[in-house]
Amino acid sequence: MWQLDTEVSPERRRMIEARLSDTNSLRSPVMSALRGTTADEEVPVQVCAFTDDGRLAAGLIGYAWGRWLHVELLWVAEGLRGGGLGSHLVHRAEELARTEHGCLHSRVETWDFQAPGFYLKLGYRLIGTVPDYPPGCTDHLLVKALS
Numbered sequence: 001m002w003q004l005d006t007e008v009s010p011e012r013r014r015m016i017e018a019r020l021s022d023t024n025s026l027r028s029p030v031m032s033a034l035r036g037t038t039a040d041e042e043v044p045v046q047v048c049a050f051t052d053d054g055r056l057a058a059g060l061i062g063y064a065w066g067r068w069l070h071v072e073l074l075w076v077a078e079g080l081r082g083g084g085l086g087s088h089l090v091h092r093a094e095e096l097a098r099t100e101h102g103c104l105h106s107r108v109e110t111w112d113f114q115a116p117g118f119y120l121k122l123g124y125r126l127i128g129t130v131p132d133y134p135p136g137c138t139d140h141l142l143v144k145a146l147s
Contacts, residue, residue: 069097
């Protein structure tokens with residue numbers, strides 16, 4: 001018999017992650033080959049820009065894993081949008097991911113009201129959408145080769 005619990009401690013989370021990783025390695029030769037390599041570690045890839053007076057102007061937060069750059073967050077201050085700052089951050093993150101972490105590709109998710117057109121202009125291509133996520137919005141998945 002088993003019991004359900006909605007509280008998961010950090011220790012149990014690590015246990016679940018480890019067991020899933022073990023299962024994935026058993027089922028996939030690709031995942032097995034990643035185990036124990038630097039490509040199997042999530043490594044932060046972060047780039048920020050500041051104004052001359054030290055205020056945050058823009059920032060990109062992501063990570064490298066599996067030879068992919070995963071762009072999680074990109075924000076540019078309202079008055080600085082459209083001037084190329086966001087493109088500079090993405091290009092710099094891609095360069096860091098490629099040269100320092102061996103990334104071959106990049107991926108990003110963005111909603112329809114955010115920046116799918118921005119990423120398309122940077123060479124990303126749309127490979128999937130999730131309509132009505134959350135209700136009334138569409139989530140877009142875009143990828144780009146970094147080679």
